[in-house]
Amino acid sequence: MSHTDLQKTEFTVIGIVESGFKEKFGVPRQPRLTHIRSKIRMLPPFNTPDAFEGLEQFSHIWLSFVFHQTQNTHWRPKVRPPRLGGNRKMGVFATRSTVRPNPLGLSAVRLIAIETLDSGVTLVVEGADLMDNTPIIDIKPYLPFSDQIPDATGGFAENAPEAKLKVVFSSTAQDYLLSLGKQEITDTIIEVLSLDPRPAYHSDPERQYGIHLFDFNVQWRCAENVAIVEKISPVNHEI
Amino acid sequence: MSHTDLQKTEFTVIGIVESGFKEKFGVPRQPRLTHIRSKIRMLPPFNTPDAFEGLEQFSHIWLSFVFHQTQNTHWRPKVRPPRLGGNRKMGVFATRSTVRPNPLGLSAVRLIAIETLDSGVTLVVEGADLMDNTPIIDIKPYLPFSDQIPDATGGFAENAPEAKLKVVFSSTAQDYLLSLGKQEITDTIIEVLSLDPRPAYHSDPERQYGIHLFDFNVQWRCAENVAIVEKISPVNHEI
Numbered sequence: 001m002s003h004t005d006l007q008k009t010e011f012t013v014i015g016i017v018e019s020g021f022k023e024k025f026g027v028p029r030q031p032r033l034t035h036i037r038s039k040i041r042m043l044p045p046f047n048t049p050d051a052f053e054g055l056e057q058f059s060h061i062w063l064s065f066v067f068h069q070t071q072n073t074h075w076r077p078k079v080r081p082p083r084l085g086g087n088r089k090m091g092v093f094a095t096r097s098t099v100r101p102n103p104l105g106l107s108a109v110r111l112i113a114i115e116t117l118d119s120g121v122t123l124v125v126e127g128a129d130l131m132d133n134t135p136i137i138d139i140k141p142y143l144p145f146s147d148q149i150p151d152a153t154g155g156f157a158e159n160a161p162e163a164k165l166k167v168v169f170s171s172t173a174q175d176y177l178l179s180l181g182k183q184e185i186t187d188t189i190i191e192v193l194s195l196d197p198r199p200a201y202h203s204d205p206e207r208q209y210g211i212h213l214f215d216f217n218v219q220w221r222c223a224e225n226v227a228i229v230e231k232i233s234p235v236n237h238e239i
Numbered sequence: 240m241s242h243t244d245l246q247k248t249e250f251t252v253i254g255i256v257e258s259g260f261k262e263k264f265g266v267p268r269q270p271r272l273t274h275i276r277s278k279i280r281m282l283p284p285f286n287t288p289d290a291f292e293g294l295e296q297f298s299h300i301w302l303s304f305v306f307h308q309t310q311n312t313h314w315r316p317k318v319r320p321p322r323l324g325g326n327r328k329m330g331v332f333a334t335r336s337t338v339r340p341n342p343l344g345l346s347a348v349r350l351i352a353i354e355t356l357d358s359g360v361t362l363v364v365e366g367a368d369l370m371d372n373t374p375i376i377d378i379k380p381y382l383p384f385s386d387q388i389p390d391a392t393g394g395f396a397e398n399a400p401e402a403k404l405k406v407v408f409s410s411t412a413q414d415y416l417l418s419l420g421k422q423e424i425t426d427t428i429i430e431v432l433s434l435d436p437r438p439a440y441h442s443d444p445e446r447q448y449g450i451h452l453f454d455f456n457v458q459w460r461c462a463e464n465v466a467i468v469e470k471i472s473p474v475n476h477e478i
Contacts, residue, residue: 006282007251009250009305009374009376010249011249011250011341012246013245013247013248014341032388050317050330053330054333055332056394057392057394058394059388059392060391064303071248077290091289091291091294093380095293095380096382101251102250102377104377106303106379108385135248137248137341138339138341141393141394141396142393143396144392144393146269147347147388148391149298149299149381151298152297152298152386156293156296157382157384
């Protein structure tokens with residue numbers, strides 16, 4: 001069988017993620033590492049309340065989605081997982097790398113609410129590691145009896161990555177957050193930066209980073225194990 | 240947005256399941272309800288051993304696959320899950336029904352072996368609820384820290400379906416199994432029938448069922464809580 005003979009299957013996007021993660025940098029590297037809330041706006045004809053009846057009985061759901069930011073990146077058999085320090089290679093199928101033969105993502109997240117409005121159905125979820133505008137292709141209930149495997153072992157990814165960094169704010173940043181009066185923004189910044197989103201090979205304390213969260217650009221740097229948020233500013237939207 | 244505007248994403252089949260389940264009837268309704276082994280034959284260019292390096296450290300893997308037998312069946316917002324007796328309806332997204340907006344399946348199975356041969360890579364797995372020839376589109380490690388959610392609740396599907404039927408063999412069937420000398424066939428028949436694969440609304444003790452497992456047709460009926468295997472015969476393959 002030549003490569004061009006490979007069978008293809010077409011999937012339809014059924015919903016779109018609305019999330020504060022506006023770019024790849026800063027997105028948690030696994031689901032449920034944060035308490036950040038996002039929404040899944042279902043698209044017609046998949047936004048009928050009937051299709052969700054009974055889902056409210058489940059505390060968690062599986063999201064199958066498209067890695068839309070990396071879907072045109074050609075896969076390679078080996079990748080460098082961040083949790084191995086970015087310098088050891090592993091087979092792509094032994095990782096959950098976004099660059100893989102099919103750009104298919106899988107995350108279990110907490111289901112907070114199923115909102116039914118005139119415009120259809122929107123799911124509110126907690127802990128999603130999904131960028132804004134991520135296309136959703138399936139939603140399934142998390143089945144405890146089937147999905148919890150008590151004797152499963154996880155090799156090089158046995159334990160959860162820990163929150164590594166203490167997060168502090170400059171007085172400028174703190175004043176700005178206070179003027180916003182949105183605790184969610186502060187909480188999100190703390191959760192995202194404490195997970196240390198820097199690439200593994202960075203350790204320059206003078207280096208400045210910028211993360212686009214919600215409508216804000218967060219500028220920070222990292223000295224020892226402290227993330228210092230220096231400035232927060234609104235991102236200018238083009239009209 | 241009209242239906243024809245919906246965005247599509249194309250996925251490539253990366254492997255094919257080789258399983259004793261030759262037809263839908265009899266396939267376990269969730270993964271890991273049996274100890275039955277199947278294989279996943281990876282297709283080129285996805286069958287390079289490099290792509291699997293490190294996967295042997297994981298006891299279980301996620302398979303994302305295409306429900307190829309029902310992929311052309313039109314989805315409906317409500318379905319009748321077998322575990323609700325087949326007479327109560329639920330929203331399709333609250334179930335793992337094979338008939339859903341996208342024919343995407345998800346199963347966690349035990350990884351037994353990664354076989355590397357001249358012809359590429361074949362995975363041996365245990366407990367798959369997958370039909371023969373099922374197209375695989377992704378393989379990911381099962382990550383205990385991320386995929387085990389101890390506080391998850393499962394509504395109407397909280398507990399695993401139990402083995403319901405005692406399985407007995409007629410002397411004809413038993414003699415035939417002895418002549419084959421393959422314990423795997425006997426074990427498979429017992430595991431499959433004990434899960435009671437009948438549709439929920441069947442209860443006629445005279446009714447005959449046939450299941451195609453491996454290269455055999457298994458004829459049986461069910462009286463009270465006993466599955467009686469009456470005859471096992473080879474399926475004739477056309478040349």
